[in-house]
Each structure stands twice: as C-alpha cells, then as structure tokens.
Amino acid sequence: MSLNNVDIKRVIRQQFSYKCKANTSLFTSMIVIQLIAVLFSLSGTGMIGTSIGYNGVSIQFYSGDIVLVFTMIWAFITAIMLTTKTYTETDYVFVANHLTSNLSNIAFLFVASVIGAITSLLAVYLLKVVMLLFFDHGWMAASQEISVGQWVSGFLTTIFYLFMFSAIGYLIGQLTQRNKLFIVIIPAFIIGSLVIFVGSTILMDISQFYFNDSSFFSVFIKTVGTSFILFLISMVLSNGQEVRK
Amino acid sequence: MSSFNLVPIIILIAVLLIISSIVGRLNNSGKKVRWFFFGYLSLLVLSAIVYFLLPMEETQVGQMSTHEEFLEEMDEFYQKLNTGELDEIDPSYVLERWEFAFDGDALSIELGNQEDLNAVPIEVVAVEELQQEVIATYYQNSSHLLGISIAEYLSLPSIDLKHTTLEIIEPAPNELYFSSFKSTFPFRQYSGEKLMPDDIGYSSEIIIIQVPEGVSIEADEQIYVRE
Amino acid sequence: MNVIECNGLTKMQGNHTALDQLSFSIKEHTITGLIGRNGAGKTTLLKILAGHWKETSGEVTVFSKRPFHNLFVSVNSIYIDDQLAFSTTMTLSEILNEASRFYPNWDKQLSERLFNYFSFHENQKHDQLSKGRKSTFHMIIGIASRCALTLLDEPTTGMDAAVRKDFYRALLRDYLDHPRTMILSSHHLEEMEDLLENVLLIQNGRKYLHLPMDELKEYGIGVTGRTEMVRQWIHNKKVIYVKEVGKNATYAVLKREGLPLEKAKQLGMELTPVSASDICIYLTNQTKGGIDDVFK
Structure with a gap:
C-alpha cells in the first residue's frame, strides 16, 4: 500500500470541521448561561436617584453587560473543557498531532467567540423586549447615538474579549493537564494575589488596561496580542505531552 | 410607572x-x-x-445642558426675577399658572401640609400693574433628565384662593421611576458613554406669587416676601 | 522493507518499566500477532507505534520516522482499541463520515456494507453501544480506513464467537485485496492462528519470541510418560512447562530444537505437538507450576 503524504493545513481544516460537529453540545450550555444572564439583567445594573420639586425620581440603568460577562465566563470554561481528556482523546482517534489538535482547538474557540459575541448582542434585544412588554416603566433611551464605526469596533472588541478569555482558560486547562497540582495552585495563586494586592490598584490597572482604552487599534493589539501569547504558551506546554488514556 | x-x-x-x-x-x-x-x-x-x-415613547434624546450652562440660565432667570421683568422669562420655564380674582387689602398665604423645608421655595412679589388679581406661577428651568423632558410626569402643588387666604397644598409623595438602556461595555468603551452618567440633569424650581401693590401680606415664615 | 523498527525501545511509566530494551522489526505487508499476558506491555508498544506515547529511551521508527506526534505516521496508520472516544452528540454514521474525511484510502462502500452487515443503525449513538458492539464498530473503522499500518489492540474484546469469526474473515479478505501491515494484539491466539504470519511474544516488556507462525507451531513438543523417566529425561534440557497428570505420570513441554526425539519414543514416552496458543501460555507463565501450585 502506497503511503499518503500529509498536508498539515488540510488536517487542521478537517479537525476543525470535525470539532464543529462534535462539540455542538457546548453551545447548549452557552444558551442556558445567556438566558440566566438575561434573567439577572432584569434587575438592572445600576440606579441613580434625585428629586425634582416635590417628586422623587429614580433612573434604573440596564445593559447587556451581565450577558456578555457570563458569555466570557462560558468562553473561559469551554476552553478549559477542550483541554480535558474527554475532548483531546476524540482528536487522536483520527489523524492528529499536538500541533493540529491545538490549532484546530484555537480555530474552534475563535468561532465560538464569534457565535458568543453575536448571541450575546442579540440576547440584549431579548432583554429589551421582555422589559418593554412586561415592565411598565417610563423609558428613556438616552443612549448616545453610536456611529457605524463605533459599532463595528465594539462588535469586534466583543469577539476579542471572548477570545482572550478563552485563551486564559486554555492556558489554565493545559497547565492542569500537565500537572494536576495546578488545580490547587491556580486558585491559591488568585486568592493569594487578591489578598496581597488588597488595597493596591493592580487589578484595577489590569482591567483599565484592556477595558478602558478607547482606541480600537490599541485594544486590538492588546487583546489579540495577549491571546496570541497565551495560546503560544499553551502550545509550548502541550508540546511533548502524551495523549492521555 | x-x-x-x-x-x-x-x-x-x-x-x-x-x-x-x-x-x-x-x-x-x-x-x-x-x-x-x-x-x-x-x-x-x-x-x-x-x-x-415596538412603538417607543420618549426615545428622543434631547440636549442635556452642562452644569455651567445651567448656572448661567439660573443667573439670567433670577436677574429677570429681581428686576421684575417677569414677562421676559422664557415661557418654557412656566410649568403651571394659577390666576385668581382678588380685591382685598390683605392676603394671608398658608402652606397646607408642607413638612419638607427643602421643597420648592416660594416668593411673594408686589407688582405695580396688577389690578385685583393674584397670580401664582410655578417656574422650573429644565425638567430634563438625561436630556428628556419629564415635565408631564411631575406632580405639582395645588393652589387655591379662599376669601383672603391663598392655600398652597403639597402633592402626595410621588416617586417617578425611569429606565434607561445602555450599550454593552465594549461599545461604551468607544462611544465614551458611561453606564451611569455623572450628571443626570439639573433643575431648579420656584413658585412666584404676584400680588397687587399695597396688599398687606401675612405669610408663613418659610415664604419669602420681597419688599 | 521494514515498516517498523525498534532498537532498545524502553518505556518507563513512573517507576514501572513497561517496555524493556525491546528490539524487533516488522516487514511491510505482514500480519503480526502481538501476544502477551495482561500487563506485558502490548498496549504500551502499540501506543508508541501509533505516536500517542513517547518512548523513554531507545529508537523506534515507523515508515522510517519517529512516530511520536508525527502527522505523516498518523495519516498512514490507525490505532483501534475498545476505548476510542467519540463525541456523544454524533451518530454512528456521522462518525464514519468524519473518519472517511481523515483517511485518504477510506473505502466508503466497504464501511457501509460492514455497517449494514453487522446491523448497526444510522442514528445510533456510540455511547449506547455495548462493549462487543463498540469493538465491532471500531473494527469497521480499522478495516475501512485501509491504513498502511493498522494497529488493532484487543480488537475482539466483548465480541461473541460468531462476530469474532466474521471479523477475522473480513480482516483477511480485505488484507488479501489490499495488503498492508497489521499488528493485532490479543490473548486469543488459537482463533487467529490461520490469520497471522508472525507472532511477537512479549513478557514483562521484553521480547520473548518473534517468529513466523509456522515456526511457532513447531517450537515446542509435549512429552508424557512415567514421572521418574520424564524427570530424568528432561534434566539438562530446555524445559518450558512441567505438570503431573494423573497418577505417576508427568507431562512436560520442551523446546523441540535439537531434542533426541527418537530416543524418547524408544523410552516409551508419548510425544504430542503443542499448539501455538499453548506454547505462548506456557512460555509466559511466571512460574513453572501454574495456578494449581497456589492451592497446594
């Protein structure tokens, strides 16, 4: 039997499409998470009160923030799941090596981020319609007009944030796959740093670094760069790892 | 609501x-x-x-004035008030006007159930041209919250003249609830919008009671009578 | 041409030596039985050949390449056992469809025919199959993928006798039409005797024998006779197995090579051939006695 030559790009494509079919159930959890987030969002994300003449006035602010934050957590957990035994083993049933397995996982996580971004944006309309139909509030759109450019930037940034969180999850997953000790070390590290940095602004600084930047180009470099570095570390870690069974 | x-x-x-x-x-x-x-x-x-x-009401976003603009408007308003140029005041400031026929020499002004000392201030002004008439006007500059006028929702006092007593009755406690929808944070990041704005709007209100000159006023001590 | 070459292949799993200085080579277009007791290192060897596990030391090549995470080896080989993991959302026919996209030599017609012959249903789920049905389904993938190197680890686990028979027949038919290199690991050697060309017997991670099937069948000889006579006769000879049978009679298995068999016959001992399966069992017995000794 003659031997077949192999095209790595083709294998990655095949694995990616295999994953899209095999991992559909991951999106079921996304749907449930987004619906729970919509439920939580009904109580509003903030409130301001004042008085005008003889009247007390309160404005409750609503947004899709909770929906997006929950979707980010979903992306994070989904990435961890992809590194677990159950999911990596399915890769190696057919043609695979650690490079194709990782790259097709990253491609899958990117698509998952795009789907997460689209659904979390649309879920905001579900939230709005529920509120308009059932809540007897005085409405103030009072949202600034967003230009097309701002909208496109916002949408792409939503994808990048989800992708970045999946990159964090993927790295944590690879670390724990490499050594189970990380299951203890990582939470300990997070709680420990929270205690150490209590009162310090480092956590605020980190979130400001990503979330308080109004230049799209700069946000693009930061989020995509961070994701790239995290995925690269994950791939280096998984290099030389045996297929677990 | x-x-x-x-x-x-x-x-x-x-x-x-x-x-x-x-x-x-x-x-x-x-x-x-x-x-x-x-x-x-x-x-x-x-x-x-x-x-x-869905038909959305009040989705129109108006212009929200800044604090400086508001202070400027206030200055202008009180200047006109002090110089007696009441006719010059922007008619949009008038939320409600009560006019009563009056031909007595003395008017007593009473606050009904008013307990809140910080509520709308009341001033009494003697006007030369006014004949046999008492006019109460509720002025408010900008009842705009987040740039949207909420004037129609506001509860106003009821003012009535009985013989020689002008009675001002505070409305029942009224809480207004409004909801505002903001874009999700990656969009706010570029539009510069905040989830909760620093200012939601400024407003100032005053009730001016115009009486003919020469009428002696007997008023509650919370009411300021211009000499 | 040698498809597989191992030279001093060693695999450590923690402190346990799963493969110990294993050296052998396997020629192209042969069917080799990988025989050994549980824990002998069969699965470890196959996983290293498939590129899933990494050798600790020594040299291993498949198609002249180091197999570990090698994509060329991966596309030209397939590893089948009873624990293949599949997504729980996919149906059996979807799985076969995906498999066909990965393997260039996949025979769609054959896979469909086998699928129908073993009466699988299109919409069945992999995790709903019984152990034997899983093995049968995996076997379809193993055969239809027509990989130049087909590694089957205990392929018949859980299959009933009829299916096992069908499986060996299908494997042989397809092998004859499309020759390739196959390694089957099993402990049911007797069923595969007609199928195998070579046998690689391993014990405690070490190579014990690597022989053509014909030679293995001739490897040992059984001697039965009066106990004293047998005991005396086997002295200083290569004894594989000794067992007392009945009163004052002993059965011994010896390596046939160089034995004065005529003399044994003259001494009144009965000579019997030892099947390949039995010889493998006797060779890999840890003690010379067997389970009966435990109860003495």
Missing part, C-alpha cells in the same frame, strides 16, 4: 425551567442540539425585530 413587576421574572423562570427540561431531553442528539441552537437564534432575531417594531 410601577416600580417592579414580578410577572416577567416568573415567566423567565418558567422559560428557564422549560429550557432546562428540553436540554435534559436533548439526549445529546446532534440534530436536536442543532435545532435547539437555531431555535434560540431565531428567538433572538425575532426579539430584535420586535424591538425595532
């Missing part, structure tokens, strides 16, 4: 329960999972369509 409604929460919890039972019955069948996903997607698209078709 009731504050909170349990109905949607109950409905959503029911929806969640139904969905979790559907998820349980999906049995991990690829086909069913795909249908479930497309069902969810169509629900979302449908709500987007419904949202744009």
Whole structure:
C-alpha cells in the first residue's frame, strides 16, 4: 500500500470541521448561561436617584453587560473543557498531532467567540423586549447615538474579549493537564494575589488596561496580542505531552 | 410607572425551567442540539425585530445642558426675577399658572401640609400693574433628565384662593421611576458613554406669587416676601 | 522493507518499566500477532507505534520516522482499541463520515456494507453501544480506513464467537485485496492462528519470541510418560512447562530444537505437538507450576 503524504493545513481544516460537529453540545450550555444572564439583567445594573420639586425620581440603568460577562465566563470554561481528556482523546482517534489538535482547538474557540459575541448582542434585544412588554416603566433611551464605526469596533472588541478569555482558560486547562497540582495552585495563586494586592490598584490597572482604552487599534493589539501569547504558551506546554488514556 | 413587576421574572423562570427540561431531553442528539441552537437564534432575531417594531415613547434624546450652562440660565432667570421683568422669562420655564380674582387689602398665604423645608421655595412679589388679581406661577428651568423632558410626569402643588387666604397644598409623595438602556461595555468603551452618567440633569424650581401693590401680606415664615 | 523498527525501545511509566530494551522489526505487508499476558506491555508498544506515547529511551521508527506526534505516521496508520472516544452528540454514521474525511484510502462502500452487515443503525449513538458492539464498530473503522499500518489492540474484546469469526474473515479478505501491515494484539491466539504470519511474544516488556507462525507451531513438543523417566529425561534440557497428570505420570513441554526425539519414543514416552496458543501460555507463565501450585 502506497503511503499518503500529509498536508498539515488540510488536517487542521478537517479537525476543525470535525470539532464543529462534535462539540455542538457546548453551545447548549452557552444558551442556558445567556438566558440566566438575561434573567439577572432584569434587575438592572445600576440606579441613580434625585428629586425634582416635590417628586422623587429614580433612573434604573440596564445593559447587556451581565450577558456578555457570563458569555466570557462560558468562553473561559469551554476552553478549559477542550483541554480535558474527554475532548483531546476524540482528536487522536483520527489523524492528529499536538500541533493540529491545538490549532484546530484555537480555530474552534475563535468561532465560538464569534457565535458568543453575536448571541450575546442579540440576547440584549431579548432583554429589551421582555422589559418593554412586561415592565411598565417610563423609558428613556438616552443612549448616545453610536456611529457605524463605533459599532463595528465594539462588535469586534466583543469577539476579542471572548477570545482572550478563552485563551486564559486554555492556558489554565493545559497547565492542569500537565500537572494536576495546578488545580490547587491556580486558585491559591488568585486568592493569594487578591489578598496581597488588597488595597493596591493592580487589578484595577489590569482591567483599565484592556477595558478602558478607547482606541480600537490599541485594544486590538492588546487583546489579540495577549491571546496570541497565551495560546503560544499553551502550545509550548502541550508540546511533548502524551495523549492521555 | 410601577416600580417592579414580578410577572416577567416568573415567566423567565418558567422559560428557564422549560429550557432546562428540553436540554435534559436533548439526549445529546446532534440534530436536536442543532435545532435547539437555531431555535434560540431565531428567538433572538425575532426579539430584535420586535424591538425595532415596538412603538417607543420618549426615545428622543434631547440636549442635556452642562452644569455651567445651567448656572448661567439660573443667573439670567433670577436677574429677570429681581428686576421684575417677569414677562421676559422664557415661557418654557412656566410649568403651571394659577390666576385668581382678588380685591382685598390683605392676603394671608398658608402652606397646607408642607413638612419638607427643602421643597420648592416660594416668593411673594408686589407688582405695580396688577389690578385685583393674584397670580401664582410655578417656574422650573429644565425638567430634563438625561436630556428628556419629564415635565408631564411631575406632580405639582395645588393652589387655591379662599376669601383672603391663598392655600398652597403639597402633592402626595410621588416617586417617578425611569429606565434607561445602555450599550454593552465594549461599545461604551468607544462611544465614551458611561453606564451611569455623572450628571443626570439639573433643575431648579420656584413658585412666584404676584400680588397687587399695597396688599398687606401675612405669610408663613418659610415664604419669602420681597419688599 | 521494514515498516517498523525498534532498537532498545524502553518505556518507563513512573517507576514501572513497561517496555524493556525491546528490539524487533516488522516487514511491510505482514500480519503480526502481538501476544502477551495482561500487563506485558502490548498496549504500551502499540501506543508508541501509533505516536500517542513517547518512548523513554531507545529508537523506534515507523515508515522510517519517529512516530511520536508525527502527522505523516498518523495519516498512514490507525490505532483501534475498545476505548476510542467519540463525541456523544454524533451518530454512528456521522462518525464514519468524519473518519472517511481523515483517511485518504477510506473505502466508503466497504464501511457501509460492514455497517449494514453487522446491523448497526444510522442514528445510533456510540455511547449506547455495548462493549462487543463498540469493538465491532471500531473494527469497521480499522478495516475501512485501509491504513498502511493498522494497529488493532484487543480488537475482539466483548465480541461473541460468531462476530469474532466474521471479523477475522473480513480482516483477511480485505488484507488479501489490499495488503498492508497489521499488528493485532490479543490473548486469543488459537482463533487467529490461520490469520497471522508472525507472532511477537512479549513478557514483562521484553521480547520473548518473534517468529513466523509456522515456526511457532513447531517450537515446542509435549512429552508424557512415567514421572521418574520424564524427570530424568528432561534434566539438562530446555524445559518450558512441567505438570503431573494423573497418577505417576508427568507431562512436560520442551523446546523441540535439537531434542533426541527418537530416543524418547524408544523410552516409551508419548510425544504430542503443542499448539501455538499453548506454547505462548506456557512460555509466559511466571512460574513453572501454574495456578494449581497456589492451592497446594
């Protein structure tokens, strides 16, 4: 039997499409998470009160923030799941090596981020319609007009944030796959740093670094760069790892 | 404008329960999972369509004045008030006007049930041209919250003249609830909008009671009588 | 041409030596039985050949390449056992469809025919199959993928006798039409005797024998006779197995090579051939006695 030559790009494509079919159930959890987030969002994300003449006035602010934050957590957990035994083993049933397995996982996580971004944006309309139909509030759109450019930037940034969180999850997953000790070390590290940095602004600084930047180009470099570095570390870690069974 | 409604929460919890039972019955069948996903997607698209078709009131965003502009307006307003140029005041500041025929020499002004000392200040002004008439005017500059006029929702006092007594009765406590929807944070990041704005609007209000000159006023001590 | 070459292949799993200085080579277009007791290192060897596990030391090549995470080896080989993991959302026919996209030589017609012959249903789920049905389904993938190197680890686990028979027949038919290199690991050697060309017997991670099937069948000889006579006769000879049978009679298995068999016959001992399966069992017995000794 003659031997077949192999095209790595083709294998990655095949694995990616295999994953899209095999991992559909991951999106079921996304749907449930987004619906729970919509439920939580009904109580509003903030409130301001004042008085005008003889009247007390309160404005409750609503947004899709909770929906997006929950979707980010979903992306994070989904990435961890992809590194677990159950999911990596399915890769190696057919043609695979650690490079194709990782790259097709990253491609899958990117698509998952795009789907997460689209659904979390649309879920905001579900939230709005529920509120308009059932809540007897005085409405103030009072949202600034967003230009097309701002909208496109916002949408792409939503994808990048989800992708970045999946990159964090993927790295944590690879670390724990490499050594189970990380299951203890990582939470300990997070709680420990929270205690150490209590009162310090480092956590605020980190979130400001990503979330308080109004230049799209700069946000693009930061989020995509961070994701790239995290995925690269994950791939280096998984290099030389045996297929677990 | 009731504050909170349990109905949607109950409905959503029911929806969640139904969905979790559907998820349980999906049995991990690829086909069913795909249908479930497309069902969810169509629900979302449908709500987007419904949202744009729904008649929305007060979605118009007006101009919200800054604090400096507000202080300027106030200065101008009180200048006109002090110089007696009441006719010059922007008519949009007048929320309500009460006019009573009056031909007595003495007027007593009483506050009904007023307990809140910080409520709307009241001033009495003697006007030369006024004949056999008492006019009470509720001025308010800018009843704009987040740039939207909420004047029509405001409860105003009721003012009535009985013989020689002008009675000002504070309205029943009125709480107004409004809801405002903000874009999700990656969009706010570029539009510069904040989830909760620093200013939601400024307003100042005053009730001016114009009486003919020569009428002696006997008023509650909270009421300022211009000499 | 040698498809597989191992030279001093060693695999450590923690402190346990799963493979110990294993050296052998396997020629192209042969069917080799990988025989050994539980824990002998069969699965470890196959996983290293498939590129899933990494050798600790020594040299291993498949198609002249180091197999570990090698994509060329991966596309030209397939590893089948009873624990293949599949997504729980996919149906059996979807799985076969995906498999056909990965393997260039996949025979769609054959896979469909086998699928129908073993009466699988299109919409069945992999995790709903019984152990034997899983093995049968995996076997379809193993055969239809037509990989130049087909590694089957205990392929018949859980299959009933009829299916096992069908499986060996299908494997042989397809092998004859499309020759390739196959390694089957099993402990049911007797069923595969007609199928195998070579046998690689391993014990405690070490190579014990690597022989053509014909030679293995001739490897040992059984001697039965009066106990004193047998005991005396086997002295200083290569004894594989000794067992007392009945009163004052002993059965001994010896390596046939160089034995004065005529003399044994003259001494009144009965000579019997030892099947390949039995010889493998006797060779890999840890003690010379067997389970009966435990109860003495």
